Amino acid sequence: MLKKYTIQLFATIILVMMTPSVNAVNWSKFTTPTNTKPYTIGKTNNGCISGAKALPLEGDGYLVVHLERGRHYGHPLLIQTLQQLGIQAQQQQIGIFQIGDLGQARGGSLPFGHRSHQSGLDADVWFNLKPESYTNLNKQRSNLQQPSMLTRNKKGLNSLWTDQHRQLLKLAANIPEVDRIFVNPRIKQDLCKTVTGNRQWLQKIRPWYHHDDHFHIRLHCPQSSPDCIKQAPLPAGESCNASLAWWFVKHPPTVAKKTKPKKRYMPSACKPLLTN
Ligand SMILES: [Zn+2]
Incomplete structure (x- = not known):
């Protein structure tokens, strides 16, 4: 009996030693989600996701871009949210939005581009609503011109900004699963000035x-x-x-402060995702 336990103990120790440290892993090497129940672990900037789903690369009202990155995975609630937003945008004739990065198949840190997008709950939606405007649309939908909505002096919004953008943000903010939406402070300022009627959704719009x-x-x-x-x-x-005014006094909203990323230790609950 004792011998059996000793063997089991050694086997466990060897398995633990062979499993790479959860912090040293290159999460981008996992190109398939785990075949487990959907489960978000940790924070959006330090986490992972088990049982992620892939967003279909095109659907009603949307088009996924940067296919070469393989970052179109997320919690099923995120997939549903984006699909719902696409359907509503189509119904309201808002245009076809492009979806950039969600997260990797098992989440985790990304080698470039974002600190968040790690736990299957984040997605970037481009403001361009006319995919037909791309002169360089290629098979992977990569290296596309991504037009800014700001004027040259960055102090206002340009002529590309329309009521459709406001409508799209309102639709997104009104989806109950959405916690918050990040936009440039000039966009928030525009919404603060122009939105009439029920303005409760503005709370979710964060500069x-x-x-x-x-x-x-x-x-x-x-x-x-x-x-x-x-x-x-x-x-x-x-x-x-x-x-909101704070942004215009102290912080040019187009220049992010360069801070060194903190050393983070991933939740140990992410470990099973490395071998699953
Ligand atoms: Zn983002």
Whole structure:
């Protein structure tokens, strides 16, 4: 009996030693999701996702771009949200939006482009609503011109910005699974000035660096994922006053502060995804 346990113990130790450290892994090498229940683990900037689903590369009202990156995976709720947004955009004749990065097949840190997008809850939606305008549309839909909505001096929005963009943001913000949406502070400023009627959805629209050619959708932690770490709740109200003005006084909204990424330790719950 004792011998059996000793063998089992050694086998476990060897398995643990052979499994790469969860922090040293190149998560982009996993090109297929795990065949397990959908489960978000950790934070959007330090996490992973089990049982992710792939977003179909085109659908009603949308087109996925940068196919070569293999970043069209997310929690099924994210996939549903984007598909629902596409259907609503089509019904309202908003145009066809392009979807950039979601996350990798098992989430985890990305070798370039984002610190978040790790736990299957983030997606970038481009503001260009006319895919037919691309003169360089190729098979992979890569290296496309991604037009900015800002004027040259970055102090306002240009003629590409239309009511359709406002409508699209409103549709996205009104999807209950959506926790927050990041846009350039000038876009938030435009919404604060122009939106009439029910303005409650403005609370979810958060000003952030860049985001002048796309907006970033982030979902709430799914209820079925207790290991998902929630973000701080949004401040109450529309955030159209002092907190927005701050961006124009101290921080040029197109230049992100360069901070060194903190050393992070991935949740140990991500470990089974390395061998599954
Ligand atoms: Zn993003």
